């Protein structure tokens with residue numbers, strides 16, 4: 040065991056933690072345990088002072104059963120390696136996040152979504168999990184076997200134990216390219232929303248920028264498309280780590296305007312008709328510099344707004360925005376169309392992601408913004424948010440929170456799995 044400094048991407052956590060590389064899972068006998076994948080949840084989710092942060096160092100294995108369209112993969116394997124393995128064999132997996140330097144175990148633990156959550160999120164593609172928890176040993180979980188623990192583990196943020204390996208549903212690729220059929224600019228929120236809601240494209244990449252005191256509150260560009268019929272080219276997806284320095288340029292409106300122009304104009308002028316799957320499904324990967332331009336502290340707020348509340352939410356959000364002037368560097372929209380059990384981030388509605396710069400005025404705005412989110416029954420994404428507190432989760436997830444808490448407390452009697460949100464002093468009482 041060693042002590043190591045960890046820092047969250049959003050800059051809201053930087054501390055030295057007890058850290059242990061696990062080669063043999065049976066060696067896990069710390070009383071308070073938290074698990075790290077790559078530490079790239081944006082937030083400080085895996086980091087809990089007082090816990091021992093464990094990092095799986097078991098042998099990474101991957102196997103494809105072509106006839107069943109299933110892969111079996113170790114929990115500590117990185118998503119980009121799985122993607123490259125599959126691509127070579129003309130298969131792909133649709134629910135990895137837009138930045139692929141993350142582990143499979145963490146993607147299951149967070150129930151991540153890809154570019155098109157409308158067609159499914161992680162929970163729809165996990166077929167089996169092998170879980171280790173020193174409270175009960177190793178268990179195999181699926182919809183049929185230990186189904187309650189299976190559902191709790193997907194989106195359970197590492198609280199049910201260590202995901203050692205998993206079986207995932209994968210899809211056959213006819214082509215490795217997306218053909219862009221629409222590349223539209225919008226300056227009206229309802230038009231953007233309706234466009235996204237009505238189209239059935241697999242790819243709907245968009246950026247959203249906001250304006251003070253204007254009727255045309257937003258400006259956005261969406262490029263959309265589907266896989267081409269047959270056009271196959273294997274290119275390895277390369278990833279780099281997000282560097283920890285923050286230049287703070289995006290605090291300044293001139294640079295935000297520049298970013299807006301670059302992102303909106305670039306997609307105007309390139310006239311790119313075909314996009315390789317590597318760029319289409321992992322758009323953040325080529326834009327990591329964005330984080331270096333960010334301020335030292337920022338927050339990614341992602342919520343699913345139920346369809347029936349979207350218009351009112353947005354109208355009131357516009358008022359709040361004009362009153363408090365929070366600095367939003369970028370927004371994204373995604374349609375969700377599924378079910379979320381316990382605290383899984385899924386549902387039916389509009390997914391709205393906003394990047395807020397944290398300055399001295401932010402928290403006053405945030406309190407009002409939280410209330411707005413609760414009022415319109417939005418579902419927050421817990422794993423991206425370092426500010427949300429356990430009492431807020433109770434407000435947002437009420438019954439699901441109670442059910443989740445009850446089950447997690449039942450599981451962890453002697454050894455306590457923890458994370459930033461759920462830990463011994465505020466949860467296992």
Ligand SMILES: Cc1cc2nc3c(=O)[nH]c(=O)nc-3n(C[C@H](O)[C@H](O)[C@H](O)COP(=O)(O)OP(=O)(O)OC[C@H]3O[C@@H](n4cnc5c(N)ncnc54)[C@H](O)[C@@H]3O)c2cc1C
Nearest residue numbers: 076077078079080136137141142144145151152196197202
């Ligand atoms: C640029 C960028 C873009 C992103 N885009 C998206 C996106 O499009 N969609 C999306 O859903 N998310 C997105 N995310 C969030 C991120 O991809 C996910 O949170 C991902 O799960 C993080 O993986 P990680 O390996 O870094 O996990 P960590 O941050 O290390 O851990 C995440 C959680 O998983 C638990 N955990 C880790 N390993 C295991 C294991 N083996 N067993 C059990 N629990 C475990 C941890 O305890 C923790 O609670 C993005 C993040 C970044 C930085």
